[in-house]
Amino acid sequence: MKNKEILLGPLSKNNPVIVQVLGICSALAVTSKLEPSFVMAISVIAVVALANVIISLLRNTIPNSIRIIVQLVVVAALVIIVDQVLKAFAYDVSKQLSVFVGLIITNCIVMGRLEAFALSHGPWESFLDGVGNGVGYGLILIIVGFFRELLGSGTLFGFQVIPQIFYDWGYQNNGLMILPPMALIVVACIIWVHRSYNKDLQEK
């Protein structure tokens, strides 16, 4: 029961993006299209889960005064490995993601989970927590990416989904959706919907 909560909690009631409001920066940067949102989500899941396990295994040996540095080194090393492996085996995907892979290092969720969870829990729980938070983050990214690509470019995963006849009738893609501020507004709408379903999250 407890493990299930660790894994599924971050998907809704304890979501890192819409409840803890972490990782907003990358939710803004990569979500103008669905595809980079998707690959970014998978990369973050891999990095958070692995970093959580490694830090959890080392947690009794890390000197307290340099624990943040140790966490950073582990995260940075993992991200570089992910980047190198993508370049060697999935060159096309790595070209698409370009700088975003490196930016995973700065994602507050990664450090946040290491600090708040992995330092005080065992490897298995930490792994579940990492996967849960990664999926919670990715879920929001994909929802935001879906709306921004659909309304901003009329496509999904690069395929045209809004039929040509709409354009002939005078429909226009909303260029504002592609710009970063709209990511914030879409995230805000998600938070609004989420809170109106979960009354206990509403602040008095």
Next chain:
Amino acid sequence: MNKQGNTYTILYASVMVIIVAALLAIISVSLKPLQQANIEIDKKKQILNSVNIASTSKDAVEMYAKYITDSYVVDVNAEKVEGLDAFNVEVAAEVKKAEAERKLPVFVAQLDNGDKKYILPIYGAGLWGPIWGYISVDADGNTIYGAYFAHQGETPGLGAEIEKVVFQSQFVGKHLFVDGEMKPVAVMKVGQKPLNGAEYVDAVSGGTITSKGVQDMIENSLLPYNAFLKSLVK
């Protein structure tokens, strides 16, 4: 041993750094050949792309061997430079040199219908990082047959639109020479025209700096080819 003591902390940090450095070095060295091969395949794909030949990572090497019949390096006076492989010339370094010192790679493509196209590499700066591409020119040394642009980190949906066919296809059929003088194609905001009378295409909306970068890149990279392009018409 005291886990909060200075000695332990310093030892811990040193050992960690050595282990991580060794690990990353091993990974980097062992993956290098694979990555290098990918980069070369990707370059071949890009060159083929500029003459509108789509290839996949699997057949790029084969297609390249089939269509790119010749490649050589020229200097600013259109004289061939011997002993250099056009494929290995670092265009990124060349565009920073003075025109007279540049090594200018040329790739010659022979299409299925026998037409010869000359492919010229270009390189410049966008908003966030480098942008580059290939322009293919008809045998008259004037008409653009195809254009391919790529970028490292332009904003998706904005500057990154330069890699889309919609943007690149605008260049097809444009001319590099106006009244016998070389005036490379300009990239202008809708409604504006270049002052020097050059032919022009529409910029990417919301990608002003990237569009300007494309224009500067084309100008800076193609002007040294002036003599070479003229020499194609005898």
